[in-house]
């Protein structure tokens with residue numbers, strides 16, 4: 001139990017929390033500010049105006065919030081790249097052969113911003129994960145939790161914890177960015193990490 005608690009705590013700190021920070025703090029434009037108020041409205045629709053703690057069923061009803069979280073994880077994947085050792089020779093569609101035994105890095109950050117896949121890739125689009133819009137997308141175009149047999153075992157839990165945190169924070173505070181995408185830089189690491197502090201203003205809601 002202690003081990004599992006530790007995994008959850010560290011997973012939150014290094015992944016879910018990154019998603020939360022990344023999405024809110026870097027996305028300073030009006031599209032996200034409007035989304036934030038609409039997320040709060042959805043929270044009120046599901047929970048009422050009370051301080052009720054959300055249940056599993058409540059969280060599953062928060063579909064708009066979920067789409068915004070997914071868009072944050074597209075723009076700022078907490079795990080920006082993963083690595084694999086190739087198990088057999090692979091022929092690419094461009095005619096190259098990647099031999100068995102090679103180390104390969106899959107750059108999730110770049111994949112999630114590839115213009116061949118995403119229209120206006122740099123834009124925060126709250127509708128990008130509507131069912132109609134994901135129906136035609138390649139299943140491996142969006143892989144914040146990796147894919148295949150070694151994908152993230154905590155992904156459902158991660159979404160629930162991010163949603164829970166958003167319910168608590170957004171119902172009490174309006175968040176305003178202090179740092180911007182222009183002032184923040186990332187540094188190379190296993191998780192997407194800012195090169196310094198990211199400041200955000202918490203304004204209590206009346």
Ligand code: HEM
Nearest residue numbers: 008011015016019078079082144145146150152153154158
């Ligand atoms: C937004 C939050 C999270 C993101 C973006 C994320 C992302 C990922 C990614 C990309 C991998 C694959 C790593 C690789 O293939 O090298 C992974 C693996 C894993 N994640 Fe997460 N993760 C998140 C939260 C969590 C949480 C909350 C837990 C646990 C409660 C968790 C547990 C694990 C475990 C155990 C693996 C290894 C799976 C395996 O190798 O079979 N993750 N995660």
